[in-house]
Amino acid sequence: MKLHELRDNPGATKKAMRVGRGPGSGKGKMGGRGIKGQKSRSGVSINGYEGGQMPLYQRLPKRGFNKPNRKSYAVVNLGMIQKFVDAGKLDAGQPIDEAKLVECGLVRRSLDGIRVLAKGELTSGLTLNVTGASKSAVEAVEKAGGSLNVTSTAAAE
Numbered sequence: 001m002k003l004h005e006l007r008d009n010p011g012a013t014k015k016a017m018r019v020g021r022g023p024g025s026g027k028g029k030m031g032g033r034g035i036k037g038q039k040s041r042s043g044v045s046i047n048g049y050e051g052g053q054m055p056l057y058q059r060l061p062k063r064g065f066n067k068p069n070r071k072s073y074a075v076v077n078l079g080m081i082q083k084f085v086d087a088g089k090l091d092a093g094q095p096i097d098e099a100k101l102v103e104c105g106l107v108r109r110s111l112d113g114i115r116v117l118a119k120g121e122l123t124s125g126l127t128l129n130v131t132g133a134s135k136s137a138v139e140a141v142e143k144a145g146g147s148l149n150v151t152s153t154a155a156a157e
Contacts (some may be wrong), residue, residue: 006155038114055144061076071111072111072112073115074151075115076106076114077116077118077119079103079120082120082121084106084122085124089104095128096129097130098114098129098131099109101130112131116128116134116148117136117137117141118134122141123144124144125145127146128146128149129149130150130151131151132150133150
């Protein structure tokens with residue numbers, strides 16, 4: 001097979017209907033839009049308009065609430081921390097804090113803090129100082145012979 005022999009499967013592509021190209025095309029003169037009126041013009045949109053009846057999107061109740069002062073945390077998994085330690089980007093002998101996680105490129109920015117989750121395997125005993133951690137992450141770090149210190153008590157909910 002050569003480049004010039006490439007073809008799409010039969011029936012895979014369909015020619016677009018060319019509107020307003022004469023009476024022989026079947027969609028000539030007014031292009032299937034009828035006569036006059038708002039819908040026959042270009043550039044008008046009346047989506048969601050239900051002829052004066054209260055539209056569906058206004059009849060349904062508003063739901064939910066977005067807390068204006070909520071905190072968002074950067075998430076790090078233990079498996080990724082171990083990967084960076086193995087690659088030599090993080091020093092297992094030194095305590096690892098949020099600044100080091102950002103510096104080595106594991107986290108782009110710390111946002112309102114960094115939260116450690118227990119996905120992945122941790123084999124080296126590390127000392128981690130972070131804003132938040134899941135219970136299973138704390139257990140996994142202690143099981144590997146390290147310690148995980150949560151700096152903010154409110155963040156470790």
